[in-house]
Amino acid sequence: MSKNKIIYNNLWAVLICVLSTYANSIYALDNDDNDKFVVVLDAGHGGHDPGNRGNGYKEKDIALKVVLSVGKALEDDGRFKVVYTRKTDEFIELHERGKIANKAKADLFVSIHCNSHKSQAFGTETFVLGLHANDENFNVAKNENSVILLEDNYEANYEGFDPNSPESLIGLMIMQEEYLDQSLTLASFVQNRFTKTLKRKSRGVKQAGFVVLHQTYMPSVLIELGFLTNNKEGKYLNSKKGQSDMATSIITSIVDYKESLDAAYYIPEPEKPVVSDTVTNNFPIAETETLSDEEVNVNGIIFKVQISAGSTDIELQPQNFNGLDQLSKVQVGDVYKYYFGSTGNYNSINELKATAINKGFDSSFVVAFKNNELIPLDEALKAGAASN
Numbered sequence: 001m002s003k004n005k006i007i008y009n010n011l012w013a014v015l016i017c018v019l020s021t022y023a024n025s026i027y028a029l030d031n032d033d034n035d036k037f038v039v040v041l042d043a044g045h046g047g048h049d050p051g052n053r054g055n056g057y058k059e060k061d062i063a064l065k066v067v068l069s070v071g072k073a074l075e076d077d078g079r080f081k082v083v084y085t086r087k088t089d090e091f092i093e094l095h096e097r098g099k100i101a102n103k104a105k106a107d108l109f110v111s112i113h114c115n116s117h118k119s120q121a122f123g124t125e126t127f128v129l130g131l132h133a134n135d136e137n138f139n140v141a142k143n144e145n146s147v148i149l150l151e152d153n154y155e156a157n158y159e160g161f162d163p164n165s166p167e168s169l170i171g172l173m174i175m176q177e178e179y180l181d182q183s184l185t186l187a188s189f190v191q192n193r194f195t196k197t198l199k200r201k202s203r204g205v206k207q208a209g210f211v212v213l214h215q216t217y218m219p220s221v222l223i224e225l226g227f228l229t230n231n232k233e234g235k236y237l238n239s240k241k242g243q244s245d246m247a248t249s250i251i252t253s254i255v256d257y258k259e260s261l262d263a264a265y266y267i268p269e270p271e272k273p274v275v276s277d278t279v280t281n282n283f284p285i286a287e288t289e290t291l292s293d294e295e296v297n298v299n300g301i302i303f304k305v306q307i308s309a310g311s312t313d314i315e316l317q318p319q320n321f322n323g324l325d326q327l328s329k330v331q332v333g334d335v336y337k338y339y340f341g342s343t344g345n346y347n348s349i350n351e352l353k354a355t356a357i358n359k360g361f362d363s364s365f366v367v368a369f370k371n372n373e374l375i376p377l378d379e380a381l382k383a384g385a386a387s388n
Contacts, residue, residue: 040085040108046086046089047091055229060089066246069244070250073248073251080254108186108219112222115229120231125191127207128180181367299380303346307361307364313336327339
């Protein structure tokens, strides 16, 4: 073999080795990204849409600065991958924001905004997707949704959705309903941090029909940092300190949320619900009071109706829940989740869900447990189908 051919072969071997090492490193990087918790951060408004201009401040600028601070901290934490809907002062249509989150297969979507009002109202509030419970919630959603009127071809993009029509909001719940539990959990974490750490006034966790939340297929919240129209709060939110404080609080809430999921799904010790004594009322629940061996044991799955979640520890008494009995609750971090009924029969639990809704718990939904651990509802239903 000639000297040149030997050199050529050696160089080719080195090149293959280098390319192989590079490919392996890229593959490892992809694997690392796949293992990370993906958070999509959405700074409200942008570009030719300034958002509200309370006291002369720009909502779009404040939202972006807070988002970039939150994103940097999460990126520095190796457990997270951050995707932004915008990192500069540009206008992104609402339906595109949802597409960005869905394409990223995000674990979480967090949209950040600032509020406004004709009065000196103040305080923070965090929204999840749901039907507006009152005119105030509807008006907040209407203000944020009205940005679609600035978009080209919005009628086609939103299939005739009218941001000024309460009726248009009714269909928004369906796609997000299965994520409501997780969305409420994060929203509660956010509000608790604002209150306990920053001593901000909490206006609570609320539900309203935000288009940007409707577009996403993952747990999603929309945070209103406060009111720019309030003289004191607007000045605070426009300051570096205010933006840093709010960002730090949101970062901690997202980390707490992720760690609560890790605890729920990976710690072997199951979470034990605290169950109240059964109280007899005139509700059609006799079939759920005593579960047959077949209902309990064939799949080991129990269905309950989640009627509410929040940071307040409420005594499990019918008078505290509009007369509902057979109550139970679990605590996850700072959040208490309240349940009504307990049965292995899916048809029965849907009857109980209807009872809860009739009693005023409009956002009630069915959850499933196996061995005292929360499991996805579709998994529980598939298990039931497999056994039939």
